[in-house]
Amino acid sequence: MTSEPMTEPPTGTWQLGDLTVNRVGFGAMRLTGTEPFDRGVPRDRDTSIGVLRRAVELGVNHIDTAAFYFSGTRSANELINRALAPYPKDLVITTKVWPGRDPSGAWWWADPEQLRGQVEENIRQLGRDHLDVVNLRVPPSRRNKSISEHFGALAELRDAGLIRHLGISNVTSEQLHEAQAIAPVVCVQNPYGIGAAAKDREVLRLCGDRGLAFVPFFAIAGSGREAGPVPGDSEEVHAVARAHGASPAQIRLAWTLQQGPHVLAIPGTGNSHHLQQNVAAGAIHLSVQEMARLTALSPPDA
Template structure:
């Protein structure tokens, strides 16, 4: 693994979202910045802003966030604006709409078209942007884009407030329904060394065939480095950590994959970005797949 002076997100290569929006394949997820879990405890705002600035220093140009990433008065979108505005010209900020929480942290019913539009404007205000680079409609269970939900986002795209549209937590059927309304350039679904069932793999392959970016959420299973024996053995061979091997594995699955590991720790941030340079060989991949 490289030393800290050689760590850079560009080691993972680049991908074009929608054919015209270049990003490094190693990005950053902002969910963990306000708090460790949805219910706390809170993280230090000064440290959160330092993590964001360091991520950009290390070449990250793709940050994934959402207005519902907050804990009490601490919000990921506020940290992003405070740490990075005025933004670098090449910085891509992606956000999600659909779910929402009240100030008591109770999850609310999925947003209707009017609420989705209001949430996009809320993201624009809190981030201090005139246009959002990428907005995902996040689904719950088997709900579809119907009832004007994806159409509402497509209207904002036509108005110039959104550059690209994506879907999250989506099935192939939901993706196809959204595509009947407007182009979909990214899919954000659960996928990791511990969540790689046939349906998940099929979605990665579908995205690759269609030129759609696939952005795994919970790239390490959602609980830190997963305790998989194969990960440990491969990590030992490379002088890496299990978390780094897990991230390198996700990037090796398909050139369509964009990684967005999140953390509130500067040390873990550098560890994650260093995984961009980790190359797994055929024997590593076979061991990780259990074959």
């Protein structure tokens, strides 16, 4: 599959190492079912393939995925391969390792020496000879512990040519410092959106200071996380949405993108209409007053 060169989107672009990506990307988690991880009805295969192809047509050139994004009958990586291979030259595919799931769907966490197998699994499923960006996804139980052994193992795989660039996910500022002392980091992927806590804002600011991409997940879902947005957005979000003729989800994305030019978005959906809305959110500009109104929904710094 090929794509025509795209003009620069309203949100601009950012660098993941030597790779240029548009700031509104696509998250593949929801491609496999109405709810991820085999808890809902599997999506129609052709519909998911169509959404991926439409994303590229709309200018998306950054897709976030993982080998553990699968349900009983669908695999996000294999859907990406089927929909987009041979891949457009400007397409950047980011994946993540450390978590894994066995064929029954049960979760497990890799030891450092098992990360090569996870990287190779992603390579096989995507049909590539290397991975553009691999994030080390830190388990919640390790948020305040060392990640040096696992990140060092990924750095060795980068040196071996299996990975082009490295990132980290679900981390603290201290873990970012630790990783950068081992190997170059091009992005940090953490939960972030309206209502984010002070510790999350600290990582966003640190990435901006260091010229690193900050890639928030759950920017739309918020506390709903994998289950999706929690019903009943605040009146402040609805009021700003009405003023722009937009949906609350679009306003959440626009607010997130306006946190800084280094902030990327990877909203996920299996619905073409929602996909178009997500991409269009990049063109929404919130005023200083609107930004302040929405930022006030976050707890103050400690």
